[in-house]
Amino acid sequence: MDISGNPDMSSLSDIAVYGGAFNPIHEGHLSLARELQKRFSLSRILFVPTGRPPHKSLSGDPGADHRLRMLKEAIAGNCGWEAVPVEILRSGVSYTVGTLRELDLPKRPWLVLGTDAFLEFLSWKDPAGILSLADLLVASRPGTLFLDVAPVVSGVLSILGKKALSISEDDARSLDSGVMSLWMRAVPESSFRLALLRADTPDISSTMVRGALSGVKNPSLEKGKILPASVKSYIVEKELFCEG
Template sequence: MRVGIFGGTFNPIHMGHLIIAEHILDAAQLDKIIFIPAQSPPHKSLSLTDSAEHRYEMVRLAISGNSRFEISDIELKRNSKSYSVETVRELKKVYPNDKLFFIIGSDTFYELGTWFDLPGILEIVEFLVVRRPGYIDKYINTLDQAMEDFAIIHGVNISLVDAPLIQISSTLIRDKYENGASIRYLVPENVMSFIGARGLYE
């Protein structure tokens, strides 16, 4: 089985995440994608109002109804910062005979050199790189070559997925909601209802 790993803060999860994930399922011939909300990523800080429980529930609601999408609380169970190498090692124990693919944005690809124990990660997963909106002009002439160099240096396979470029971000959604603007069609209806019922991002 070919299993995709889609990690993120998902604060909140939005239609861009879902559209890209659905596209990757077919483009990379994956059998399923596991969404993994992060506890506390080393490169980000979350406000106290963005509780892990709320973010987990929003992802669960968003992917309900799609049999090829799953959610895992593997990182939320930790009481410390989430390092990807720990996550992929735990997932490999669950899927010892399956091929694991780690989905990242093109912006994140350029940060891989800063990841903790990158060699340990590369022993377990293959990276799928998705172009990120807003980064195209900066990297359009260098991304393909950079990925080719990365593959040669590390002796691994790495693939670029040309998914739809969706101009939606969690920051945009939080800002719009805080300012009283509509977020309809930016997030699933059940996620929008959850945000309203819990008074998130106000």
């Protein structure tokens, strides 16, 4: 398979590393994990809650222990889903490249990113090191277009010495419009793969959830489930997110 070929799904990794603040974990996170597990035949999804991030503070953070406990409650009973607190247990700032090295997985995993995070990828610590350790699986996030991330795709491929390769404008527009749901390529003469996924997940953010929990009305959250029952019970019991 090359950059212009069709992906051979049977040759892809069945392990994904899904990092995030999970502040709190909500149905948007879980819906994406279910979709990834199904579409990529994942046997393991490692949820890695953020410890001390390098680029920003965590707004409304109830504490790492609470975030980890809510994560464990949310993913309980899902085969192959694991909460891995490697960043929480680490002293100091956590960087993705260090986390991947510390995980030391038996095979090269997918690193799951939202399009919003992917836009900043080239500014992260040692992006080349990350690409040497993991493939990138970039899922759509509300407010960000795949057309916006096309330059980052070019930058990622340039790191690998493939300056002429990128996603076409037509393919990016097809993803944004829903005509196409998955764009995936393997880079010639490299073990690296890049997948862009238009995910069919609820338009929910942790910021919106925290606001709703503190009494801020949001019509987009009034219908449907936004939190697992076990997480909601834990939040009520511990009186978390009572203030905006």
